[in-house]
Amino acid sequence: MDPRSEVVIRQHEYLSGRVLLINAPTDDLISHLEQDIESSVWTWNFNEYQYFLSQQANVHFGVTLPEHEFDQVIIFVPKAKELLNYILHNVIHRLSLGASVFLVGEKKGGVERAAKQMQPFGKTTKLDSARHCQMWQLSIEKTVTSKNLADWAQQYTVNTPNGELTICALPGVFSQKNLDVGTAVLLPYLNQVTSGKIADFGCGAGVISAYLAKLNPKNRIFAMDVDAFALESTRMTFAKNQLTPEQLEVKAVTGIEDAPLFLHAIVSNPPFHQGIQTNYNASENLCKNARRHLKSGGELWIVANRFLNYPILIEQNFGQCTTKADQQGFKVLFANTQKKS
Known part of the structure; x- marks a missing residue:
């Protein structure tokens, strides 16, 4: 299993309700989540979309967030800083104040830099650091207005x-x-x-x-x-x-x-x-x-x-x-x- 997924599983007590996984690794993380968690996936990579379809996951492919409701979000850090800004803006626009956004990534993938991108939206806390990966939590304290694509x-x-x-x-x-x-x-x-x-x-x-x-x-x-x-x-x-x-x-x-x-x-x-x-x-x-x-x-x-x-x-x-x-x-x-x- 991807070490980023292992970090998420270790911190599973922070997860609850309807959880949207964004840019998730193609492994069996979803099957290891607690039974009371209703998971869904958003990906813009067509190969990954095909993988999650084969796993019978609730998966959405495209450039916009899925339309269905969710309570929490786990973002696996994308390569581009600008793409993370886009994701964060759209996620925070959809979630309510006090909701949690989790950020997971490898140190070599820039997770510490990515965590700083969350700071304008609320309080950030590092939850875990192991296997060259980190997991951060953002508690949303600020709303944002919608922007056209x-x-x-x-x-x-x-x-x-x-x-x-x-x-x-x-x-x-x-x-x-x-x-x-x-x-x-x-x-x-x-x-x-x-x-x-x-x-x-x-x-x-x-x-x-x-x-x-x-x-x-x-x-x-x-x-x-x-x-x-x-x-x-x-x-x-x-x-x-x-x-x-x-x-x-x-x-x-x-x-x-x-x-x-x-x-x-x-x-x-x-x-x-x-x-x-x-x-x-x-x-x-x-x-x-x-x-x-x-x-x-x-x-x-x-x-x-x-x-x-x-x-x-x-x-x-x-x-x-x-x-x-x-x-x-x-x-x-x-x-x-x-x-x-």
């Missing part, structure tokens, strides 16, 4: 060969405050992508999706991500740039296996972080399995750190891999399925 989005401008794009990125989304180097290296090559039905795998805030839509109004973009905040950010980016909504289909996925078939192209700045951990599974699976989602002559475009072994994986599955660019520590990789003569 759009008010939480950062906006920045990206200059492209076809004009400016305004990017909208919600808390916790990759590259929330400015354009990342990898996507910047890839952008000049996107006008070479074949037109048609295109998947943006790991869409983030929608930079690649929006630019592909802007390049050709006939392109149909499938924006895919595991993160609900990324998917909502992509929707916002499309709306902000007045791109045709019919061009975009947003899809929560566990991996490339969930992509549509018969695509003209798959374009990706693939993800390799899962929380604070490095995880190459999704991007390696993309290299291995993209081909089966492409039509004859379909294209794969990837930008990735120079040190990663993606060219070898792509060659093994496509028969060839071309390096279109190698700059600023990133490579733009290209492959296509051979057209049948």
